[in-house]
Amino acid sequence: MTGNDESTPPWGDTLRGLARRVLGPVADAVHFAPLDFPPLDSAPLDPAPAAGHNNAGRHYEYEARGGDVTVAATDGVSAAVGLHHYLRERCGHSVGWDTPLPLPVRSLPDSPPSRGDARVRHGYYLNFCTFSYTMPYWDWADWEREIDWMALHGITMPLALTGHESVLHTAYTRLGMDDESIRGFLGGPGYLPFQFMGCLDTFAGPLPPSWLDSHRELGARILERERAFGMTPVLPAFTGHVPPQLAPQGSSRIWQGFETRVLDPSDSRYQQICTEIARAQLELFGSDHLYAADPFIEMIPVDADPAFPGAVARATLAGLRAADPEAVWVMQAWPFSYQRHFWTDERIRAFLDAIPHERMLIADLWAEYDPQWRRLEQFSGKPWLWCALLNFGGRTDPVADLPNVPQSIDAALEAPNPPSGIGLSMEATRNNPAFFELVADQIWNRVTDIGTWMDTFVDQRYSTRRDDDATTLRAAWRGLLDSIYAASGVRIFPAQFSGVVTAKPSYARIPDGLDQLRADIAGALWYSPGTLVTAWEQMIDVAERDRALAAGPLGHDLIEVGIAYLARLADRFFLDVVEQSVRLGTRSDEHVARFMRLFDDLDRLLATRDEFTYQHWEAKALSWASEPGDRDVLADNARRIITVWGTTTSPLLDDYSGRFWSGLVGGYYRDRWQLWAHGLDRALASDELGHDHDSSEHDLNRRLQERAEAFLRDGPHPPPEDLGDVATESRRVYTTYASHAGSLSRTPDHN
CATH class of the missing domain: 3.30.379.10 (Chitobiase/beta-hexosaminidase domain 2-like)
Known part of the structure; x- marks a missing residue:
């Protein structure tokens, strides 16, 4: 050496x-x-x-x-x-x-x-959304463990948002606002990252006063540790979004029903506020000269003039450089994909050309499925990062296209202007670990054979002491690689990939939408269910022989595989309810009971691991309560974002962050489907009499809104009692449902 x-x-x-x-x-x-x-x-x-x-x-x-x-x-x-x-x-x-x-x-x-x-200079990590969907309530112990994971996996460039609310509070205080107005503008702690992106403000708050001090200290500690490893954290920056009282003549814009106010880049206050925020950040947290700002994230520019985005770009960079002459703007390429109808190639080039190459770094956020680097000729010479997204909204569906990842990364690295880094830009972590480990591994290692990589991943993940168990687990994961992790060409996006369990109930598809319902349910199965069931049983066999192994990562993986199978079976059982009820002209109670029983059984399985329980999520939120009033805001934020997301009257983001968690599956989601079943006879009778479903649907929506309001007010049902461990509950659920694999249909057409 x-x-x-x-x-x-x-x-x-x-x-x-x-x-x-x-x-x-x-x-x-x-x-x-x-x-x-x-x-x-x-x-x-x-x-x-x-x-x-x-x-x-x-x-x-x-x-x-x-x-x-x-x-x-x-x-x-x-x-x-x-x-x-x-x-x-x-x-x-x-x-x-x-x-x-x-x-x-x-x-x-x-x-x-x-x-x-x-293989690359940088390992990028995190997404603004991750700080709402996974880590809004983390303490130092959680963060220390996460930073260790980052270092061990080659992350050199983490996004760092914790404590940014104190930066905004400091800057807006200097601009003449009082504490109460600023905390009201910032809104609830669980939604702060969306505030930082400029998507909303004032919502689900106000921010508890104690949150500012505690998270300023936590943010500083996180940055200190990241920098001690030699990482270069990326800190948030101004997007043009301001409190209404500072921009009475500013333009308003809408994101998912939320209205915000933005300054015109020609307004002198744009650069002033941008600089003030950057200076406050330098004072509180220092800087590594990397600043994340996305002024158009999922929002069309307020001015249709093709030159307008370039004006925003120049004003943003000028404001940053007035505070930090070495500032580099880190921007997500997500708008170019999400709103492609506006972001034509010409508009994008005009926007990017407004920034010198050395002053911008672009994160190609969804490169594993919709790579913008191919479309935009590697961003016309700008430095960029190849990033994998996969997870939207923190949804816990086990699914990925593992075989495509190595070849996608290799293709990018062989481009004339290759990426300077590889990143993980998931909206939430702690799910589908094989996918994210595979991406992170390629910061240092080229993967030439996904099967060999998988075998090694399994051996190192479990470190089992028995050779026969190791062989069985490798075989099980090869089965997963041939089923849920072989989603070639599948658009893994909530609007396209969402099963019945977490879906909002409706009568809209009875009976006229039955053909489309059948196609949607079949389209979620691009693999043989028998392959998945065999892998599940192999993992259960090992868990029963080695309970200590099941207490570690194997237990987590057992539940993910159980979710994968039972979610598709729930789709099938729901279709059976609809088809049989339509055929009979009345609700099929037998099929409804079977459908509901699955929710109860899945909830019991989920309850065996803390990370799959709603109670764990809310307990972390409430741990930050310093005053009695804090609990109300923290509990509301924790409950709201994973259910209705916004208000109970707005359907725009309802269930976007739906989770397969105990307390939701056997409580909130089951209750909603029970309400649907109670009104099914009325909906069927309306159709039989030649009436439309408006009255039944209206009544159902009213009841669903009442259920959502009750959840926000009261929280979940108590957890299941008399639970076995994860191996015991996995075997029980497997024994109950494995024989149904043959009833699941398969279709090659899943696009």
Whole structure:
């Protein structure tokens, strides 16, 4: 090795802390050293290396002898990656989101010198939405674990939003607003990221006073740790969105029914406020010169003049650079995909041309399915990031197109202007871990065979002690790879991929929409259900033999596979209710009872793991309550965003963030479908008499609104009682429902 063990790198103490958290006492035998490579250039926008060359500037080497391990690296994140590769390759353990720590490693096996070279300069992480859909109520323990995960997986460029509300509070105080008005403008804590993007304000608040101090401190602590690893966090910036009292003549715009006010870029206050916010941020949190701003996120520009977006771009950059001359604007390419009818190639080029190449970094947010880099010739020379999205709204559907990921990344890296980084831009984390691990792995490693990668992933994820269990688990995951994780060409988006369980009930498809209903249900099955059921049983077999293994990641995966199967079976049972009731001219109580029973059984399965319970989510929210009044806002935010999202009278985002969680499946969602079933006879009679469904639908919607208001007011039903562990409940549900696999239809036409 070329490392110098006697010198202490600036990130050494940070890495030793990471090693202790991951390995416990054995971490004393892990040593870190700087690697004798040319120093890494601090410029954040260097392009990726040309195809076939590893010159991204990040490297590690590790070697183990006599029970001691030395990891030498160019920087702290690369050292963490080197440690993780040693643990994976020599100890057979990986560290995932849900891996119990410290790892059960009692000694460190010898290893010859091994070296790793990053394929790209940057590993990007997170999405504005993630801070609402996964981490709005996290404390330092949650964040410390997450930052460790980032470092071990090669994340160098995390989005950092925690505490930004204090930046806005400081800036708007200096601009003459009082505390109560500012907190009212900021709105509820669970919705702050949407406020930061300029999508809404004042909603579901006001912000509790204690939140500002606690999260300013938390945000500073997060940034301190990220920077100690050598990461370059991306901080939020001004989008033109302002309080109405500061822009009485400003233009209004609408996002999903929410009205906000924006300044015209020609208004001198645009640059002034942009600069004021950036200066406040520098004072509170410092800067790494990377600023995330999306002035047109899911909102068409208020001025149709093709030159208008360019004016916004110039004013935004000028405002940032007045506070930080080294500012680089990080922007998501999502609008170019989401509102393609407006963002023509010509408009996009005019917008991008308004910013010098070295002052902008573009995140191609949904590159695994709708890559904008292909359409826009790698963004006309701008530095960019290849990002994988997959998860929308925090939905917990287990689904992905794993085989497509390596070839998509390879194609981007072989482009004339390759990405300078690979990113994970999911709207929520803690689901479909195989997909996100596969993407993160390719920051450092090229994957040439997805099956081989999957086998290794399984071995390292579970680290089972029995060879026969390891063989069984590999076979199970090969089955998942041939079923739910082979979604080739499937548009995994809530509007297209949404099953019955979390859907808002309606009579609209009875009976005239039956053909389309059948097609939609069949379209969610591009694979053989029998393959999925076999994989599920194999995983249950191992869980029953090794309960300790089931208490770790295997338990999480058991539930995800159970969701995958039972969600499709719920679709089928619902179709049976409709078809049989239409045939009989009256509600088929037998089929309704079977449909409802599935909700109860799935809820019991979900309740065996905290991360699949609604109660866990709300408890985290309420942990931040300092005053009695805080609880009302925090509970409302926690309940609202995963159900109606906005108001109970607006359908625009209803169930967008629907979750397969205990407390929702056996409570909120089941109750809604029970209301639907109670009114089914009336809906059928209306059709038989030649009347339309307006009256039945209106009555159902009224009852659904009442149910939503009750949930917001009272919360969920109590959790199920007399639960077995995840292996026991998985076997019970499997025994009840596996025989129905043959009744699920399959169609090759899923687009």
